[in-house]
Amino acid sequence: xxxxxxxxxxxxxxxxxxxxxxxxxxxxxxxxxxxxxxxxxxxxxxxxxxxxxxxxxxxxxxxxxxxxxxxxxxxxxxxxxxxxxxxxxxxxxxxxxxxxxxxxxxxxxxxxxxxxxxxxxxxxxxxxxxxxxxxxxxxxxxxxxxxxxxxxxxxxxxxxxxxxxxxxxxxxxxxxxxxxxxxxxxxxxxxxxxxxxxxxxxxxxxxxxxxxxxxxxxxxxxxxxxxxxxxxxxxxxxxxxxxxxxxxxxxxxxxxx
Numbered sequence: 530x531x532x533x534x535x536x537x538x539x540x541x542x543x544x545x546x547x548x549x550x551x552x553x554x555x556x557x558x559x560x561x562x563x564x565x566x567x568x569x570x571x572x573x574x575x576x577x578x579x580x581x582x583x584x585x586x587x588x589x590x591x592x593x594x595x596x597x598x599x600x601x602x603x604x605x606x607x608x609x610x611x612x613x614x615x616x617x618x619x620x621x622x623x624x625x626x627x628x629x630x631x632x633x634x635x636x637x638x639x640x641x642x643x644x645x646x647x648x649x650x651x652x653x654x655x656x657x658x659x660x661x662x663x664x665x666x667x668x669x670x671x672x673x674x675x676x677x678x679x680x681x682x683x684x685x686x687x688x689x690x691x692x693x694x695x696x697x698x699x700x701x702x703x704x705x706x707x708x709x710x711x712x713x714x715x716x717x718x719x720x721x722x723x724x725x726x727x728x729x730x731x732x733x734x735x736x737x738x739x740x741x742x743x744x745x746x747x748x749x750x751x752x753x754x755x756x757x758x759x760x761x762x763x764x765x766x767x768x769x770x771x772x773x774x775x776x777x778x779x780x781x782x783x784x785x786x
Contacts, residue, residue, distance in 0.1 A: 531570070531611070534689065537741075538614035539563050540734040542626055545616050545706070548713050559626045566627035569608040573635060577642060581607035583670035583687045584634055586694045593617075593693055594624030604628035606666050607635050611689040613699075613741065618706040633666040663764045674755070676748045684755040685748035685772065690741035697749065697780050700742035704783075707735050749780040 539559070546556050584606035592598050594617050605612050605628050617623045631639075641658045661667060670687030677689050685696075693699045711732070718728035749772050756766035 531567075534611050535563070535567060537734055537737050538612075538690075540731065541738050542614045542616055544710060544714075544731050544735065545620075548710055548717055549620050551620070562625060562627040562629050565629040566608060569628075569631060573607075573609050573631075576639060578607075578609050578635065578638055579669075579671040580611070580675075581609040581634055581669050581671060582611065582675040582689055583668050583684070584610045584632060585612045585692050586668055586686050587632070587666055588693055590693050590695050590698055593699075594622050596624050599625045599628070600630070602666075603630040603632040605692075606632040606668060607638075608632060609635065613690045613692045613703070613738075615692055616703075616706065618702050618709070633664075634669060637661065637667050660762070663758050663762050670755075676752075677744075683753040685745075685752035686754065688745050688748055691745040696745050697776070697783055700746045701783055703738060703742045707739050710735055743784060746780045746783055750777050752777075 542559050587606040593615055604615060604625050608628060608631060615626050646654045670684060674682045674684060674687040676682040676685060676687060714728060714731050718731055752772040754770040756768055758764040
């Protein structure tokens with residue numbers, strides 16, 4: 530799954546870079562960030578980390594392309610997510626394409642799993658680490674909760690190919706980007722003496738972006754936010770909170786548009 534998802538995301542980023550004449554240095558940087566993310570994700574598995582498909586909720590739309598933030602704490606809360614490539618439709622404001630740092634959740638989970646404790650101190654120390662689970666940066670939802678298949682979960686925030694804590698706005702931006710790029714593909718990728726394979730490939734990758742965005746947005750319609758805080762923890766969230774009517778209507782309006 531990871532290979533298929535990453536191919537779709539990277540090809541989209543490369544298509545944007547090609548058509549907007551971003552230049553070889555920008556494409557090289559995109560590749561570099563892609564490899565950082567891929568290697569950290571797989572190393573996370575070797576250390577015992579689950580997928581965390583909720584971690585892309587960490588930043589707001591306004592923060593996604595702010596490199597001062599993303600270079601310090603990462604683009605997403607965990608490298609164990611399957612996020613959408615972070616491409617801006619405003620090329621002058623492009624930030625990081627992929628996260629290049631272990632996220633707050635990753636560091637917290639490794640702290641829990643690998644910190645050595647003196648005899649008799651482990652239970653108290655581990656409970657102290659666990660007590661931080663309500664920190665928004667440590668949010669978690671794995672494959673058992675994710676909504677990539679309809680009916681597979683109920684919390685729309687636990688999803689692949691999404692980004693930011695405002696997925697509806699993010700998707701709208703990606704729809705606009707895809708609509709801008711599609712009419713330019715034929716001229717860019719139809720070359721004398723060559724087959725139409727590359728044109729077809731780029732076209733299908735952009736259409737897959739449209740489908741991924743629509744999938745992620747659709748989950749907010751009828752969705753329920755899940756909170757697994759334990760009794761006594763400091764949280765204002767209820768175990769189950771239906772997505773607001775306003776948000777559901779906003780999601781439906783975008784899909785209709």
